[in-house]
Structure formats: C-alpha cells, structure tokens
Amino acid sequence: MTRVDLKGVTKRFENVVAADNVTLSVEHGELFTLLGPSGCGKTTTLRIVAGFELPDSGSVAFDGEDVTYKKPFERGCAMVFQNYALWPHMTVFENVAYGLKVRGVASNDVKRRVREVLKLVGLEGLENRYPLQLSGGQQQRVALARALVVEPRVLLMDEPLSNLDAKLRLRMREELKRLQKRLGITTIYVTHDQEEAMSISDRVGIMNRGRVLQVGTPVEVYFKPSSLFIATFIGRGSLLRGWVDRRQGERVRLVTGNGLQLEGVAVGGVEGEAVAVLRPEDFSLTPIPGANQVEGTVELVMFLGVHKQLRVNANGDRVIAYVDPEEKIREGAPIKLYIRSEDVKVYPARGWEELEFE
Amino acid sequence: MLRKPSRLSFYFDPFTVAVTVLPVALFALLLIAPLASVIYVASLYNPAYLLSDPTYFDLKPKGEFLTATAITFRGRQVTVVRVSGVSFSAVVNSLLNGLTVTVVASAIGVAVAFAFARYDFRGKHVLRILATVPLLQTPFINSFVIKKLFDWRDGILSWFICDVLGLPIRIGVTGLAGVAVAQIMTFYPIVYLNVYASMVNIDPSLEEQAENLGARGLRLFRTVTLPLSLPGLAAGAALVFIFSLEDVAAPIVFNEHRLISYQVFNRFIEATTGQLSPAAAQLAVILLALSLAVFAAIRKYVTLRQYAMLSRGGRWKPRVGKLGLRGKLAVYLALAPLLLFSAFPQLAVFTYAFAERWTGPLPEGFTLEHLGSMVSDPIVFRAILNSLTYSLLAIFLIAFLGISVPYAIARFRKLELLDLLATSPIAIPGLVVAVGYFYFFSSSFRGTILDPISSGPPALIVLAYAIRRLPFTARAVFAGLQQVHVALEEASLNLGAGRFRTLVNIVIPLIGLSLLSGIMVSFVYCMSETSTSVTLGGLGGMGEGHSAPITYVMMDYLVRVRGPYIVASLGALLITAQLLVITIVNVVFKQRYAYIGV
Numbered sequence: 001m002t003r004v005d006l007k008g009v010t011k012r013f014e015n016v017v018a019a020d021n022v023t024l025s026v027e028h029g030e031l032f033t034l035l036g037p038s039g040c041g042k043t044t045t046l047r048i049v050a051g052f053e054l055p056d057s058g059s060v061a062f063d064g065e066d067v068t069y070k071k072p073f074e075r076g077c078a079m080v081f082q083n084y085a086l087w088p089h090m091t092v093f094e095n096v097a098y099g100l101k102v103r104g105v106a107s108n109d110v111k112r113r114v115r116e117v118l119k120l121v122g123l124e125g126l127e128n129r130y131p132l133q134l135s136g137g138q139q140q141r142v143a144l145a146r147a148l149v150v151e152p153r154v155l156l157m158d159e160p161l162s163n164l165d166a167k168l169r170l171r172m173r174e175e176l177k178r179l180q181k182r183l184g185i186t187t188i189y190v191t192h193d194q195e196e197a198m199s200i201s202d203r204v205g206i207m208n209r210g211r212v213l214q215v216g217t218p219v220e221v222y223f224k225p226s227s228l229f230i231a232t233f234i235g236r237g238s239l240l241r242g243w244v245d246r247r248q249g250e251r252v253r254l255v256t257g258n259g260l261q262l263e264g265v266a267v268g269g270v271e272g273e274a275v276a277v278l279r280p281e282d283f284s285l286t287p288i289p290g291a292n293q294v295e296g297t298v299e300l301v302m303f304l305g306v307h308k309q310l311r312v313n314a315n316g317d318r319v320i321a322y323v324d325p326e327e328k329i330r331e332g333a334p335i336k337l338y339i340r341s342e343d344v345k346v347y348p349a350r351g352w353e354e355l356e357f358e
Numbered sequence: 359m360l361r362k363p364s365r366l367s368f369y370f371d372p373f374t375v376a377v378t379v380l381p382v383a384l385f386a387l388l389l390i391a392p393l394a395s396v397i398y399v400a401s402l403y404n405p406a407y408l409l410s411d412p413t414y415f416d417l418k419p420k421g422e423f424l425t426a427t428a429i430t431f432r433g434r435q436v437t438v439v440r441v442s443g444v445s446f447s448a449v450v451n452s453l454l455n456g457l458t459v460t461v462v463a464s465a466i467g468v469a470v471a472f473a474f475a476r477y478d479f480r481g482k483h484v485l486r487i488l489a490t491v492p493l494l495q496t497p498f499i500n501s502f503v504i505k506k507l508f509d510w511r512d513g514i515l516s517w518f519i520c521d522v523l524g525l526p527i528r529i530g531v532t533g534l535a536g537v538a539v540a541q542i543m544t545f546y547p548i549v550y551l552n553v554y555a556s557m558v559n560i561d562p563s564l565e566e567q568a569e570n571l572g573a574r575g576l577r578l579f580r581t582v583t584l585p586l587s588l589p590g591l592a593a594g595a596a597l598v599f600i601f602s603l604e605d606v607a608a609p610i611v612f613n614e615h616r617l618i619s620y621q622v623f624n625r626f627i628e629a630t631t632g633q634l635s636p637a638a639a640q641l642a643v644i645l646l647a648l649s650l651a652v653f654a655a656i657r658k659y660v661t662l663r664q665y666a667m668l669s670r671g672g673r674w675k676p677r678v679g680k681l682g683l684r685g686k687l688a689v690y691l692a693l694a695p696l697l698l699f700s701a702f703p704q705l706a707v708f709t710y711a712f713a714e715r716w717t718g719p720l721p722e723g724f725t726l727e728h729l730g731s732m733v734s735d736p737i738v739f740r741a742i743l744n745s746l747t748y749s750l751l752a753i754f755l756i757a758f759l760g761i762s763v764p765y766a767i768a769r770f771r772k773l774e775l776l777d778l779l780a781t782s783p784i785a786i787p788g789l790v791v792a793v794g795y796f797y798f799f800s801s802s803f804r805g806t807i808l809d810p811i812s813s814g815p816p817a818l819i820v821l822a823y824a825i826r827r828l829p830f831t832a833r834a835v836f837a838g839l840q841q842v843h844v845a846l847e848e849a850s851l852n853l854g855a856g857r858f859r860t861l862v863n864i865v866i867p868l869i870g871l872s873l874l875s876g877i878m879v880s881f882v883y884c885m886s887e888t889s890t891s892v893t894l895g896g897l898g899g900m901g902e903g904h905s906a907p908i909t910y911v912m913m914d915y916l917v918r919v920r921g922p923y924i925v926a927s928l929g930a931l932l933i934t935a936q937l938l939v940i941t942i943v944n945v946v947f948k949q950r951y952a953y954i955g956v
C-alpha cells in the first residue's frame with residue numbers, strides 16, 4: 001500500500017495549461033477519483049503519476065520517495081486504459097502474464113497467479129482467447145486483471161467504464177469498488193461521470209481547467225460544494241440569479257430579477273450579484289415552518305421512476321423539483337413548493353458565464 | 359543509466375539515444391560526410407574549368423534533330439527518318455533532356471491516371487497492371503531492348519511499318535532522342551501512380567459541386583480535378599526529373615556521352631585509376647544541387663508522414679463513370695497501345711532470355727542455355743552471389759534504421775531532421791553517392807576495410823545499398839506504426855517492461871507485416887541497384903573472384919558485346935524476384951503501397 005503525493009504539479013501543452021499547480025494526497029488503500037468535465041486535465045494528471053509525461057514543475061512522490069523523474073517502468077504503477085490497450089497479438093493469458101514475466105516470476109507461479117486473478121475478475125476459461133474475440137465487458141476485465149496481477153503500488157484507471165453500455169457500467173462499478181476494497185490497493189480513478197465518482201470513491205478531487213478546486217468525500221462535495229462551478233457540476237440544481245439585499249453572518253437574502261425572495265446560506269464572500277443553487281430533491285410540497293415558499297405554475301411533469309420531476313415557472317424564474325411519484329400533479333396547475341433556507345446555497349455570481357447549462 | 363533520476367535522464371535514456379542519436383550519427387557518416395567531401399573536392403578546383411570546356415557547357419546547338427534520307431535498303435527504295443536530337447553540351451543536354459522527359463512523362467502519366475481514376479471500362483484491370491510493368495527494374499537490358507525497338511535496320515518498328523505495312527519509311531531513334539524515349543517509357547508510371555493516388559483522394563463532392571455549376575468533361579478536369587491532383591503531380595514530376603538526371607543506364611546503352619551522368623560515370627572510372635578528376639567532382643555537385651533543389655521544392659509532399667498517408671489508399675469511394683464513344687476510342691486506340699508499347703521492354707527481356715537468336719526483327723528458336731549460363735558462367739554466378747550477399751548485409755542496416763527512425767519520428771515530437779535524412783536518399787543521385795563514398799572513405803578511412811582502394815568495394819557497396827534503399831522500409835514501418843496506438847506501448851512500460859523490451863515484444867510483432875514487406879521491397883531494389891553498383895562495383899577488378907554485383911556484370915557484358923542473352927537472363931531473374939515480392943506483399947500480406955516514389 002502506497003501513499004501518493006502531488007505537489008504543485010504543472011504541465012503545459014503549447015498554450016493549454018493541462019495541469020495547473022495540482023497538489024493532492026492519496027492515502028494508503030484509498031480510492032481517489034479525479035472528477036471533472038472533458039478536457040480539464042484529468043488524464044494528464046494521471047499520466048504524470050504513471051510517468052508517461054514529465055511535469056514542467058512540481059513533484060510526484062510515492063510513500064515520500066520522489067518519483068517525478070522515474071521512468072514509467074520503474075514506478076510500479078499499473079494503469080487501466082480507457083480503450084483497454086490490450087495487445088491484439090497476445091491471448092488473454094499472455095496479456096495478463098506479461099507483467100509477471102517482465103518481473104521474472106517463475107513460470108509455475110505465473111500460471112497460478114494468472115489463474116487466480118482471472119477467477120477474481122470472473123474470466124476463468126477464457127485464457128486462450130484473443131482480445132478481439134471478447135466482448136467489451138470481458139476486455140475491460142482482462143485490462144483490469146492485467147493491472148491487478150502485478151500487485152501494483154498504485155492502480156490508475158482512466159475512464160475505465162466509459163466504453164461499456166449503461167447496464168454493464170453499473171455492474172462493473174460495483175465490482176470495481178468491491179475488488180479495490182478487498183485488495184486494498186491505492187487507486188486513482190478518473191471519470192467525467194459525477195454519479196460514478198460519487199458512488200465509487202472514498203474521496204473525490206474536482207478539477208476544472210487544470211486546477212483541483214475541491215477535495216473531499218462524496219458527501220462533503222455533494223452537500224458542501226465550495227464553488228458555484230462544483231455546485232452545478234455535482235448533482236442537479238436550479239440556478240437563480242439575483243441580488244443579495246440583506247446579510248447576517250452566513251445568512252443572506254437573495255432577490256431575483258423577477259422579484260422572488262429566497263433566504264439562504266452564503267458560500268464564500270457573497271455581496272451584490274449572486275446565484276442561488278436549489279437541489280431538486282430539497283423541495284417539498286408540504287409546508288415547512290420558516291422555509292422559503294416558491295409559488296408558480298407547473299410547466300412540465302416527467303415520471304422518472306423514483307420520483308416525478310416538475311418544472312415550475314415562478315413568475316419567470318424556473319426551478320426543477322422532485323416530488324413523490326404518486327403525487328397527482330397536472331401540467332398547467334398552480335403549485336406551492338417549500339425549501340429550507342439552509343438548503344439554498346448562495347454563491348458569488350463571478351464565473352457564472354463559464355458554467356455549462358444543461 | 360544515470361544513477362540519480364533527473365529531467366535529463368528522463369529524456370535521454372540509452373534507448374532514446376539508440377533510436378535518435380545513433381541514426382543521426384550513421385547518416386552523418388554514410389550520407390552527409392561523403393556528400394560534403396564531393397563538395398569539398400569540387401571546391402578545390404576553379405569552377406571556370408568546367409564552364410570553359412565546351413564538352414560540359416556550351417549553348418550552341420550541334421547536329422540535326424531529325425534527318426530524312428532516301429536510300430536503297432535491301433533492294434528497296436526507302437526513306438530513312440533518323441531522330442537523334444540536338445546536342446548542346448553535357449550540362450545543357452541533361453537539363454533539356456530532364457525537362458523533356460518530365461513534361462512528356464507527366465502528360466502521359468496524368469492522362470493514364472485520369473482514365474483509371476475516373477472511368478470504368480472493359481480491360482481496365484489488365485491495363486492497370488500493364489501500366490506498372492515499366493517499374494520492374496531491369497537495368498541496361500530494358501534500354502537495350504528499346505534501342506532495338508527503334509533500330510532503323512532491324513528494329514521492330516521499322517519492320518512493322520516497312521515490311522508488314524509496306525510503307526517506304528524506316529524510322530531510327532538514337533542518341534539523345536533515344537535516351538529521352540527510353541526514360542519516358544520507364545518513368546511515366548511514377549507520375550501515373552502519384553497522380554492516381556491524389557485523384558482517388560479527392561473528395562467527390564468537390565467535383566460534384568463543380569458539375570452542378572455546369573463544368574463537365576475536360577473543363578471539369580482542367581478547373582477542378584487537375585488542380586486538386588497537383589500534389590501528386592508535383593511529387594511524381596520531381597522524381598522523374600531527378601531520376602532522368604541521374605540515370606546512367608540509358609546513356610551507356612545508347613552510347614550517349616553528352617550528358618552529365620555519363621560524364622560523371624566516365625570520369626569516375628578515370629579517377630579510380632589514380633588522379634582525382636576535378637570534372638567528376640564538379641559535375642557531381644551540379645547533379646546533387648539540381649536534385650536537392652527539386653527535392654526541396656516538393657519536400658512538403660515527400661515526408662514519411664506523407665508516405666504513410668498515401669499508402670493507406672483512398673478515404674472516399676471514388677467517383678467512377680462510364681466512357682462515351684470518344685472516350686472509348688481514346689482508351690482503346692491510344693491508351694491501350696501506348697501501355698502495351700511501354701510494357702514491351704520487360705516482356706522482350708524474357709523473350710531474349712529464352713531466344714536462341716534475336717538479331718533480325720523477330721526472335722528465333724527457344725533455348726534454356728542462357729538461363730543455364732547464369733550458373734555455368736563463373737563471372738555471372740559470382741556476381742549473383744555477390745549481389746545476394748551485399749543485399750542481405752545491407753538489410754541488417756536497413757532494418758535497424760528502418761525501425762528506429764520511423765519509430766522515433768512517430769513517437770517523439772520535433773524530429774524533422776531525421777525525417778529529412780531518411781527520405782532524402784530517394785532524391786540523392788546514386789552517382790554522387792558513389793563519387794562521395796570513393797573520395798571520403800579512401801581518404802578518411804585509408805587502409806581500413808572501408809577503403810575501396812586497399813580493400814575493394816564490398817563494404818562500401820553494402821553501405822550505399824543500405825542508405826539508398828532505406829526509404830522503402832522506413833515508409834512501410836511508418837505506415838505500420840500509424841496503426842499501433844501509443845497506449846499499447848504505454849501499457850507495457852507501465853507493467854515494468856523497458857523501452858527496448860516493449861519494442862521487441864509489442865511494437866515489432868504488431869508492425870511485423872509492414873516491416874517484412876518493407877524489407878523485402880528494399881531487398882529486391884538492392885539487387886537491381888545500378889548507379890553505385892556500376893561505379894564502385896568495378897573497383898575490385900573483373901577476375902574470377904571479382905566483387906562486382908549483378909548490375910555491373912550486366913553492363914559489362916552488354917557493352918563488351920558478349921550478347922544480350924545472358925544479360926536478359928539476369929534481367930528476367932531480377933524481374934521475377936520483384937514480381938515475387940510484389941505478389942507476396944500485396945496478395946499475401948495485404949499491404950498496399952506504390953512500388954516506387956511517393
């Protein structure tokens with residue numbers, strides 16, 4: 001088990017800063033996820049840890065030992081590539097055995113260990129197939145087995161599930177988590193899928209434009225996003241832009257251009273222009289004492305299984321709310337929604353333009 | 359390996375040095391230094407020397423381009439039309455000849471490419487094969503056959519016109535005109551293949567757009583198709599010009615001394631008998647400068663990257679139409695006879711190899727004796743063994759450079775220099791390489807195995823073959839590497855395999871067929887290499903245990919009138935080897951790329 005430390009890691013490509021002063025620590029046996037939109041520098045950061053790229057500045061350490069300038073083959077990492085990178089000219093057995101052979105493991109042990117790891121990932125009996133004769137999910141397992149069999153100090157996974165169909169992705173997600181916990185390998189996982197990151201990780205680092213914006217457990221980043229970007233990137237939320245007209249410590253009141261008044265909690269130095277983020281699941285149809293009240297018309301009702309999603313137009317401000325799926329609500333009907341003031345997060349409006357809207 | 363890892367050691371590990379610095383060093387020794395020494399030797403003499411000698415430089419035309427004389431021949435009144443071309447002086451002749459050959463070969467090549475790329479017609483398949491036949495290299499003997507074709511006494515053309523059709527005309531093409539015709543017939547497929555590759559890569563919608571706007575037929579061709587095919591035309595025409603300049607076989611066969619290449623060849627022989635010839639060096643510099651200037655002009659089309667792109671073939675389903683009546687007439691009355699005619703030398707080489715006699719217009723008898731002589735004549739048999747040995751040895755160097763250079767170019771950024779060095783040999787005249795090797799290795803490596811004067815030519819021939827035939831392998835490997843995702847290598851490095859092990863276990867197996875194809879193509883073209891073979895090749899003398907390769911013996915036997923038959927057998931041998939390789943590469947390995955040029 002290994003602890004990984006990145007300090008001030010910066011990498012530029014021509015005029016893009018792919019990793020910008022990235023500093024983070026991954027603990028022994030932890031599953032740490034780098035989460036961010038496509039192009040934010042996740043792969044670059046991972047490749048620096050693997051030794052495929054040299055950072056322009058900053059350092060990488062494994063258990064306190066500086067490995068910044070070590071070659072990839074001297075690091076003891078193992079990576080699961082996004083496209084699996086299975087060698088088409090080798091059988092499943094040969095693919096998985098490769099790392100062991102390189103390490104000079106005796107051939108009897110190679111056979112035993114390959115058999116064990118193939119059993120672990122559920123691929124017994126496929127030793128003699130070639131990668132092109134396998135399904136996507138099976139290829140994914142071979143890639144995983146190939147990385148696990150060498151008992152790496154650090155396991156690196158770059159969007160390992162992105163090429164699988166939705167059902168399989170959910171199953172593999174669970175399996176990955178189970179395996180990682182069982183083997184206790186320090187793992188750095190990269191994905192742009194926030195749901196995947198939330199469900200699988202011990203801790204998450206959220207990246208945008210080469211920078212790590214917030215590090216925390218899934219629960220922390222979900223409930224206490226440190227910036228407007230994270231609040232919109234994690235989970236769903238309605239954004240209401242307005243003006244803070246009253247502030248008392250953490251407590252603020254925001255008034256939108258359409259006159260809607262919301263009591264909320266300020267995150268960061270909020271003053272003047274601000275944005276409130278309202279999570280759909282925080283809305284309630286039954287009155288809550290002291291809570292904000294949002295009055296409007298139901299524009300759209302969608303049945304999503306666990307809940308119904310409503311789009312409500314409150315005098316020009318639009319919010320999305322989830323309600324009990326058995327509620328009988330019709331489009332065009334008037335509605336009153338309630339949301340606690342501690343569930344209304346108010347952020348400075350800076351950076352609003354950078355956000356991508358659904 | 360450096361003990362403490364640092365930024366420098368991350369980039370400069372032994373492997374990276376081996377695939378970048380070592381090739382550069384080899385190119386410096388085997389290409390740059392010899393060429394530099396040609397320039398150095400040339401600079402020792404006053405350039406006025408060359409300019410003041412009317413053999414080399416003179417603008418006054420001499421001789422009649424064409425003469426017609428009425429004579430009685432074999433009891434008949436006939437008009438003999440002799441085309442021999444006008445001579446000025448070696449330098450001017452070479453330029454004019456090069457330009458003429460380039461222009462005519464381009465016109466034919468473009469027409470052929472257009473017909474094949476845009477139209478479907480019966481027999482297209484056969485004609486396409488015929489159009490590549492001239493690329494089968496049979497040095498000397500193909501020019502000999504062309505010379506015979508146009509001989510006014512016993513040539514097939516005159517026989518056909520005069521004796522078969524009964525017209526009182528006999529035609530003879532000799533001298534400079536003969537060289538030009540021989541080169542046009544040999545080189546036009548280079549233009550054809552390059553232009554064809556460009557044409558099938560044109561996005562069909564561009565032509566459809568023009569058609570919608572009313573452009574059709576020739577107008578469409580002139581305004582859209584041709585301009586979009588210019589990259590291929592530029593590359594093909596430039597290569598033809600360079601090959602025409604440096605070609606020494608046709609001038610030797612037509613006994614045409616008034617060309618730079620022949621003069622360099624001739625002066626080289628003098629130089630090796632003792633004194634350095636200022637003219638050889640200065641003419642070689644002119645040859646080099648002209649070739650490199652042309653190469654530089656088309657450089658953007660001729661890089662390894664470009665090679666790889668073209669070799670992958672068309673991205674689109676090309677637009678192919680049916681021919682109208684006029685088109686059909688053009689194809690069957692002009693194109694087909696022309697292609698058949700230009701494929702004639704290669705077919706005739708086989709006929710010669712099996713004919714008892716072929717002194718009159720038509721071959722007589724059948725014999726296997728000439729083929730047998732390849733083994734029973736000790737000089738010839740020795741030459742075959744020599745060529746095999748040299749080519750095999752050259753392949754080792756070609757394999758090293760042909761893997762390391764494309765690998766470095768494909769995987770590391772900013773290696774234009776290596777790319778340039780690996781592709782330039784197609785544009786550097788073999789004669790200049792030969793002169794350079796002689797000067798450089800006989801002075802800087804005096805007394806070593808590389809000194810051609812004390813040790814004979816074998817080592818130099820091997821090195822020259824390797825450098826000259828490297829581009830074929832480099833290009834194939836580069837194309838192969840394009841198909842290998844970098845992650846496949848990274849996965850190996852990542853699991854603890856070093857770079858060398860990754861190359862051997864992962865990369866080479868994955869590019870295996872490309873590599874093997876490239877090496878086989880390089881090998882057969884080593885076997886038929888001409889320029890350095892006929893110059894350096896003679897340095898060891900021509901006794902029983904001589905060290906000359908096949909092509910040297912072909913020239914020697916042809917020039918010293920031992921008869922063309924055994925030379926034709928050697929030519930047939932070379933053609934057979936090339937056909938075999940082309941078949942294996944294209945049919946068995948399913949690799950696609952043009953035989954020569956881009």
Ligand SMILES: Nc1ncnc2c1ncn2[C@@H]1O[C@H](COP(=O)(O)OP(=O)(O)O)[C@@H](O)[C@H]1O
Nearest residue numbers: 013014016018037038039040041042043044045
């Ligand atoms: N080898 C490279 N050369 C140039 N730019 C690169 C290279 N690799 C990544 N980039 C750029 O760096 C940024 C981050 O890329 P990447 O790390 O792949 O993002 P992610 O994995 O988060 O999608 C992108 O803008 C990308 O275009």
Ligand SMILES: [Mg+2]
Nearest residue numbers: 039042043044
């Ligand atoms: Mg990525």
